[in-house]
Amino acid sequence: MALKVFQFQYEHNQPFRKFCRKRRVSPRKVKHYTEIPPVPIDAFKLTTLSCHPIEEAKALFMTSGTTNPEKRGKNYHRDLEIYDLSMKTHFKSHIIPDMDKMKMFVLFPTEEEMPNSSLAHYLHIAINTFGTEDSQYAFSKEGFEIDSFIEELQKQQEPILLIGATFSFIHLLDECKERGIRFNLPTHSRIMDTGGSKGRSREMTPEVFRQEMSELFSIPPELCVNMYGMTELSSQIYDRNLLDFYKDHPISTRKQTPHWVKTVIMDLEKMEEKAPGEKGIIVHYDLANINSVMAILTEDMGVQEEDGFYLLGRAKGAEAKGCSLAVEQFIASSKNSEGES
């Protein structure tokens, strides 16, 4: 299957074909999916990776482009049938394996507010497919309605799912700490966060985040799940703890991919897979990413374990040995501040 997708993308995606040819890789030579050259996510900013003319694309998801608004990564989708199916299937098993629908509170703006956000679309599908009628967004046009949201949370009788961006949860946490509020959510309530804390709120490690959330909402830490997703992908990857919890398995907080995604920890020097337990750069092979490229080279570091992988954070911004690199950062940062003033 992976090889068929590769063949299709090789034939229809011109920049990707050039990329492969430079590496002397072609569908005739590739025997295993790990031989497909992964495309760095930066490429989504620099070129158009689409197997169909972009005029035909039904949806375009863009990265937030916090560093350079002009250079945003773009992932074109001819239609969202596969995206949505991928989302629903994996979401069901890892977030609500125990029921059909659930009351949801979304801590993120709506799809109408953010038409190019893959996360907004994702949440839209989540609430429409798995949310009960009384599910709602905690965001209005004016932003996070934190006061009414806190009130609402204190009234809940049935299990609920809080779902949204990590930084919104942290804002809520800080606000509640200041006001001395804690919630006692009904049993089986759960939360799912995504995006991480970096840059948008104070930083927090996933472990501390989970602990803080569990305390704030009085729910077991096993019911806090982090979703790892990227605009450049068409599938999501979840912590497996909630699924383990409901299946009575030993609890693991590793990240688990759906069966149509393979995540490989690579040694960039040799471009080969690292042994389990060794750290390396994360590469995803996502069959659902049909219209762009299935093999993605991320900027994240991770370690593979038997039951999934875990994230170690970004490879960029690491302390560099060379002394002249810091000059670049310094000049770049002073340029930015010039632009702001």
Add this chain to the structure above:
Amino acid sequence: MYRCYFIPNQCKDLFEAATFKTLVFENHGEKVELEVPELTPEMVSHVIETIKNQQQNYLRTLKTNDVIEVMDQAVQKWLNPQYELRQLAEQMLPVITGYDKEMVRLYISRYFRQFRKEKLQRMIDEDFPNPLILDEFRPRKSGGLYRAYGPELITHIFSGNVPALPLWSLTAGVLLKSATFGKVSSSEPLFSVLFAKTLREIDPQLAETIAIVSWKGGEVDLEKLSFSQSNAVIAYGGKEAIDQIKEKVPSHVSFHAHGHKVSFGMLTKECLAATKVWRTAKLAAHDVSWFDQQGCLSPHVFFVERGGKYGPREFAEMLANEMENFQSIHPRAALSEEEQHAIVSQRSSLEFESFESKTMNLIKSDGNTVWTVVYRELKTNNREELFPFSPLNRFITVIPVDNILEIKQYIRGIVGYIQSVGVGCSPQRLTSIISMLGDAGVNRICAVGSMPHPQPGWHHDGRFHLADLVRFCDVESSLEDQMDEFDPYRD
């Protein structure tokens, strides 16, 4: 396991009871473990008191020539390949830093030759027209007398990106008869310790004025303590580290910072003549590859002039060839995942760019990240185009220019941060080039191929190496003239 610190013998007992921390380094399939003592403020103040006393009672009383003699003997020992501490360094430094063994070995010889007696004398003569003022009051040409005093105590904050680099400031301190309190970097803590041991073999009394220790940068108590006891603080490091240190240096203590800098090379069309071009490429490859481009002296970019027998685009190919040759002789160090990622992602961005542009060419080593040459035309008058910084580890950009003096517009963004410029040019072009570079704030201009090897007596970061550290005492001629009036033997 090697105990990696140096303190006066008089403080030995104090350190015997200390707790030790182990630093582990692994490279080239070998492992080195160094044990460093964890310092307490008591230990620091005791050590400082000891070395200061010893400076007053012994080192201060030596003549500059005596000190040069000691340094020279130490350097002679290190130039002997059989010398045991050198052998230790040759064995451990490659494992600590990851650099190629052969390169480290060559470097030690080449580097120490810069510190022989006559070079040390040059270092002093460069800064002091009359070196005797370091020993006694001497007449000034304008009348009166003067003398120069080195600091009693210098705290050195060494960096670790290039091994043995601390020798520059260490030597400066000893030549000025100052006590040395050195903090080594945890990425290369060994060399300064070994060199201090050599000094002890030659002059144990002098060695009692030296301490080489380490702590984690930013330990407020230890830093404040040592800075306030010093007359001068010399620090190497990044802007943040330097700023942090600066904050803790009291106003009566002089502060000498060597912050991060960038370097580049430039070649005029004459260097690309048919008979010269390969040699030029080889020299350029040396500058890029030496110490894996980690020093401030390593070039990020070569600007190459059009109009020669070969063009900049062909030159980039030749440079790539020579980079490969250098790699086969001195393989680059193994990289961390972050460093590899920096190279791989920059390469692929360029690659996607090159699909849509004819003004760019990416040449790279096959199947690994050991070297990368990018040929890239910059658009003129584009303010957005930054100087293309390299992710280092042998990654160089070749930029073509019609006239070499055009580079002025490309380096606008880095003015004030330029360390060295390696130049290849014909005699007719020299004056215009050096004037342009001097105006742009460049500190050091050298021949292509010599970028990583500054000459003794160079003005590091544009400053006096020694004269910046001393305090002068002037005796004005008024006193000389007037005192005769009060001479009881006056006739």
